[in-house]
Amino acid sequence: MRILVTGGAGFIGANFVYYTLKNHPDYDIICVDSLTYAGNLSTLQKALKSPRFTFYRQDIRDRDGIDAIFQKERPDAVVNFAAESHVDRSIETPELFLQTNILGAQVMMDACLRYGNVRFHQVSTDEIYGDLPLDRPDLLFTENSPLRPSSPYSASKAGADMLTLAYFRTYGLRATVSRCSNNYGPFQFPEKLIPLMIANALEDKPLPVYGQGLNVRDWLYVADHCRAVDLILEKGEPGQVYNVGGHNEMRNIDIVKLLCAQLGKPESLITFVTDRKGHDLRYAIDPAKIRAELGWEPQTPFAEGLKKTVRWYLDNRPWWEQIISGEYRNYYQRMYGDR
Ligand code: NAD
Ligand code: TYD
Secondary structure (H helix, E strand, O other): OEEEEEOOOOHHHHHHHHHHHHHOOOOEEEEEEOOOOOOOHHHHOOHHHOOOEEEEEOOOOOHHHHHHHHHHHOOOEEEEOOOOOOHHHHHHOHHHHHHHHHHHHHHHHHHHHHOOOOEEEEEEEHHHHOOEOOOOOOOOEOOOOOOOOOOHHHHHHHHHHHHHHHHHHHHOOOEEEEEEOOEEOOOOOOOOHHHHHHHHHHOOOOEEEEOOOOOEEEOEEHHHHHHHHHHHHHHOOOOOEEEEOOOOEEEHHHHHHHHHHHHOOOHHHEEEEOOOOOOOOEOOEOOHHHHHHHOOOOOOOHHHHHHHHHHHHHHOHHHHHHHHOOOHHHHHHHHHOOO
């Protein structure tokens, strides 16, 4: 099996590369990533030593470049992780999100069709369902919930998700879609909630909680997401959508307090800042379908996953210190400077 992974130098893509190298000794992996601010080749340092791993610095929006890689590598399957992934940045520059997340996905699907209907998996998100009210814990997103994206990020992901299903129906592309909840774990870029709070706390900087910190996310350890994508590739049925989540809803403020406790830092570092525009209140996934049809269950309880994650950031300071000392400083100043 030759599997082409886009966005493999980012958070979940890299975790998927390592998961696959470890669990499928018979697979070759071809990684395609343009190395945007969020992509980091040092993340793939160990993978690059494997004879089963090949890396291409390539933008998925570039048809000729993608075509040349398909021509040479002849993949059996494609997993599309490549995306602009941060909601706050999508509020600043929506256009880039539409280009990469929708048109880039289309380029990948066209290439799959041209090279013999290559199996395609689109990594989508629960954010395409919009949000749920805080006072209705009984409501969960199912695969049949209406799509009501709130941010340019989630709208662009909804576009790619719908296009994938349209390519299945119109052209018979052998495609599946997974809609996962918030991930956390090693190699997550420190602009996202958990690693940002860990990095700031370790440097005794303020911990900027949006609004009152009452928004709820449904957190899943990244390895559990990787296993879900792997299972869908192996056993999923083309044309199907699978929700992925672990029934692990947490309020932002509670996560930040947990992190303070684990890092031995005072809660007085917590600073409430102006809320995000259009901020989704609550996400919560019903994973009944993937459990019943593919036998997937999350394996990492949140307490254990969070401990592992904190340990990873403590043990890998050079990885994130190098990130926050670069261009990220300008972003941080723009986003949090006088918030
Ligand atoms: P990330 O931002 O950490 O990584 C994205 C990667 O894509 C980077 O390596 C970047 O260089 C690459 N990339 C961006 N634009 C590209 C382009 N035009 N061509 C080639 N490569 C490009 O993102 P992530 O958190 O790892 O998310 C991966 C995927 O999973 C995304 O599609 C995201 O929507 C989805 N997802 C993320 C979460 C989450 O909690 N992080 C949850 C559900 C779904
Ligand atoms: P984030 O990690 O950006 O993921 P998403 O918005 O895709 O769910 O944010 C998770 C939650 O944490 C979200 O409700 C926004 C909030 N948040 C903060 O309160 N402060 C921050 O500095 C960041 C980055 C996020």
